[in-house]
Amino acid sequence: MSDTPYLLASAGLSRLSHVSLEVADLDRALGFYREIFGMQIVLERALEGPDFEAVTATPGARSRLVRGLIAGNAVVQLFSHSWRKPNAEKRTLMSFEVRDGHAAHTLLRDKGVTCKSEPVEFDNSWAFVIEDPDGHPIEIIQWKADAQPYRSS
DSSP, rough: OOOOOGGGGGOOOEEEEEEEEEEOOOHHHHHHHHHHHHOEEEEEEESHHHHHHHHHTTTOOOEEEEEEEEETTEEEEEEESSSTTTTTSEEEEEEEEOOOHHHHHHHHHTTTOOBBOOOOOSSEEEEEEETTTTTTTEEEEOOOOOOOOTTOO
């Protein structure tokens, strides 16, 4: 392995946080993941309003989210969206967890990486989305100290 530092090391890049899948029919997809993989639901929520519009860079954006655990610790999020055609590009969103989201944003912006918004504060996190050179979305997320995003409520 190389000892060469990488850009987000100083922001505390720690792990892949989760994988998000866009689905055409959330209830059908949820049934599949529960039946086939034993997905345990840890969160169900509607996403909408100014903060969600900011992080998606889309006025009027609304989505429905189900977050679940597969095999105890693999985090999968299923989304259905009102603001773009389901599975139009079959995009998968990777989300990387950092200790300091604002520092990560500054490092990335200063490096010339496209950031879709400033870090947006949610009830349990700060998050923003960048794009890789091919336009694939990558979320950078900082969980708040008291957040327990992968535990059943």
